[in-house]
Amino acid sequence: MTPAISIVMPCYNGARHLAQSVASVQAQTRGDWELIIVDDGSRDDSWQVMQALAAADPRIVPLQQTNAGAAAARNTGLARARGRLLAFLDSDDTWHPEFLERMSAALAGREDEALAYCGWQNIGVGREGSQPFVPPDYETPDKVEALLGGCRWPIHGAMLGMAAIRRHGAFDTALSSCMDYDLWLRLGSVLPLVRVPEVLAFYHFHDGEQITKNRSRIAFNHLRAQRKFLAGNPDIAARLGPQKVRDITDGELLHRAYTSYWKGDLLTARPLFRAVMKSGYGGAKDWLYMLPALLPLPLHRLLLNTRRRPNAADTRSKSS
Template identity: 55%
Template sequence: MPPSVSIIMPCYNAAAYLPQSVGSVLSQTFTDWELIAVDDGSSDGTLDWLQTRTDRRVRVHTQVNQGVSATRNAGLRQARGKYVAFLDADDTWAPSFLEKMLAALEKRPDAVLAYCGWKNMGLPGLRGEPFTPPDYETPAKRETLLAGCRWPIHAALTKREAIIAAGGFDPNLKNAEDYALWLEVAGTTAIVRVPEVLAHYHFHGGNQASGNLARAALQLLDAQQAYLARHPDFAAQLGRVRRRDLLYGNLLKQGYENYWKRDLPAARTIFRRVMRSGYGRARDWFYMLPALLPMPIHESLLKILDNSSGKTSRNPENRG
């Protein structure tokens, strides 16, 4: 008899984290699950560790390295449960995650997805505080979901048939692949919130490369544009002005975030993309136009600004 829940865990050189992540699965109060751990061509001891597990609910699949989207899709092809959850090999769940998420979905037969709150482990200050998202099941849900990813991949439980109908993960996306899937799954069907922090997103130190920050923002834009192209009625309903605000306003906000952190490589890449679309107010273009200059000149201009009257604290995105 198939399990109620299939848990898909993509694994790539994750041997150091697997005892904690798999341990959080083994500690679930709801026990009718299968864990499909897909080793994506690891070169450390990941596969050896997985193959020594004795719990029969843990199933191991191995493949040559193909990336996280293809790895999750490989797990989906083997999944047998009515419901599917995704847990990356370095993240964890609270022991009651599956029990509470499944109960929420079973109370709402019309809902295809349940989502919950999460905590960023290893980040200082407010970024490390627990966060419980609002109830997105409102008349504006589709716009809200289009504007950005609203929960991390391991903070959701979804009906498998809905994921299959949505086509699974886009292997062409190295970022925003989960955003693209949630948008397709949840945009026009009911979802339910579990207002508790049940998922833990672990940060392990080190800074994300600037190129990856820009790539993440641009691939989210790609996913937005692809969704609107597949759903022209929704695009028409939004209208041109609202579409541009949701797409390029969101992108510009990310560009500013990088700019004020003085992450110029990422900011310049994003600003150039926004300018190509013709989006932004005159004041936005004041900040974006220097991105067309050679990097040394741009850096020199910023040094002048930084040494002047505190202009770096005047983020236009924070002005009323």
């Protein structure tokens, strides 16, 4: 019997968390799914764990490939998927039991032509006290600009029709992170967005390997995805205008640099500041903060320790 929903799960060294993530799929109130787990050349017992899970539940399909990254693993899963609807879940994250039911209901009658997204919560190591977040309605006249500004929902906080992803393209394997942002930007700009105002996805932080821990890599891949989209959509770039494009791209990179700087994370902030300076972006006050990134790290750290952290009203996020 052909499943109605295909779930694609990449897994790299995820043996510790895999059973918990799979259990959140098995606990769904809607059971007409297939779960395709792609072992991306793991060095731990992930393959053995997913084989055992598949032996106990025929809806689970284990696949294996040499290590090629999360984007390639997801594309491998997509090539095997059979459902009309599609969702993604990483091997260390979970869903609310009604995720599939609520998200598919939101797409009823529009399965092939819309994208549904929901709220989420960050939980786990270092995220104690994080509040649930329900994103706003992005289906507005300013949708593309809002989507360009950042990844508006996590990889496991969305559902769409298989036909849509077949039509508009899968994951960009050139990106080592932000491949979900690149996908949602491409799809969200052409598909109607359906907001499901409930917290149905949970992102688990832990002490293992996670892409989100490399902030500088994320920042640069975010910028690459933005520039790729704008290069492929020159009409959108022209409509926004040169200054708005710079504020969205270089300005976002500067914002991320400041965020890391005031957290004392100079290893992240310094290459971001240097990239912003190379682009010639920023006002005079920004350059006073950016130029020390050219100094040796110990001197830059000493300078940071002598500066007063600005309050929220004074902190610069983007420059005009």
